[in-house]
Amino acid sequence: MRLDPFYLIVDSADWIERLVPLGVKLVQLRIKDKAETVLRAEIRRAKAICLAHGCQLVVNDYWQLAIDEGCDFIHLGQEDLVEADLAAIRRAQLKLGVSTHDIAELDKALSVKPDYVALGPVWPTILKKMKWQPQGVERVADWKRRIGDLPLVAIGGITAERAPLVLEQGAQSAAVVTDIVLNENPEARTREWLAVTAAWRQELETQVG
Ligand SMILES: Cc1ncc(COP(=O)(O)OP(=O)(O)O)c(N)n1
Numbered sequence: 164m165r166l167d168p169f170y171l172i173v174d175s176a177d178w179i180e181r182l183v184p185l186g187v188k189l190v191q192l193r194i195k196d197k198a199e200t201v202l203r204a205e206i207r208r209a210k211a212i213c214l215a216h217g218c219q220l221v222v223n224d225y226w227q228l229a230i231d232e233g234c235d236f237i238h239l240g241q242e243d244l245v246e247a248d249l250a251a252i253r254r255a256q257l258k259l260g261v262s263t264h265d266i267a268e269l270d271k272a273l274s275v276k277p278d279y280v281a282l283g284p285v286w287p288t289i290l291k292k293m294k295w296q297p298q299g300v301e302r303v304a305d306w307k308r309r310i311g312d313l314p315l316v317a318i319g320g321i322t323a324e325r326a327p328l329v330l331e332q333g334a335q336s337a338a339v340v341t342d343i344v345l346n347e348n349p350e351a352r353t354r355e356w357l358a359v360t361a362a363w364r365q366e367l368e369t370q371v372g
């Protein structure tokens with residue numbers, strides 16, 4: 164499986180409506196602390212927008228809602244994995260991305276045969292409080308050596324300027340939240356991300372044919 168080198172993460176279908184039409188091809192809907200009716204409506208809207216724009220939607224955390232709403236890709240962290248019904252996820256043929264922060268978590272992630280592994284935080288992040296020290300770009304290369312052909316996603320403190328650094332170290336995709344959504348011009352910043360990741364996207368298109 165190939166992932167677009169630019170992995171946008173946002174917390175609403177409004178953001179998806181605003182940024183996906185600019186050419187984003189991989190987006191995660193990461194919503195926290197909302198009622199199920201709201202989550203369902205957001206997932207449904209996000210799915211329709213992504214379908215119209217040829218963008219892969221990844222639903223964070225809510226694997227059951229993703230199945231119910233006919234989505235095909237979820238992201239789960241280590242704590243999410245404890246609760247998740249992996250058999251149901253497999254039966255529904257959902258692709259699965261899993262977060263990792265150390266070797267024990269990587270072993271756990273690999274044991275569930277994910278479709279990608281995410282490593283973070285590569286740099287300090289302001290999005291959420293994390294107990295992990297920044298991993299650094301060398302750790303991205305180390306993770307890639309450990310997981311071989313399995314796609315690697317780098318996350319945490321990534322900016323348009325830093326994205327090439329993780330892609331050069333073997334990450335297939337660089338995930339981003341605040342560098343875009345807190346930018347004074349998110350549309351312009353999204354275009355910058357598309358531009359700085361274009362070489363890796365082109366390589367992907369050549370491989371896919
Ligand atoms: C691509 C990607 N990587 C890591 C995460 C973090 O997942 P998790 O550890 O479950 O934390 P929350 O995002 O749910 O707070 C992610 N969402 N996406």
Ligand SMILES: Cc1nc(C(=O)O)sc1CCOP(=O)(O)O
Pocket residue numbers: 262263264282283284285287288289290291318319320321338339340341342
């Ligand atoms: C949601 C998330 N998960 C991480 C991990 O390391 O698992 S870092 C992170 C935050 C990413 O946001 P930003 O691009 O603003 O730093």
Ligand SMILES: [Mg+2]
Pocket residue numbers: 223224238239240243
């Ligand atoms: Mg989670």
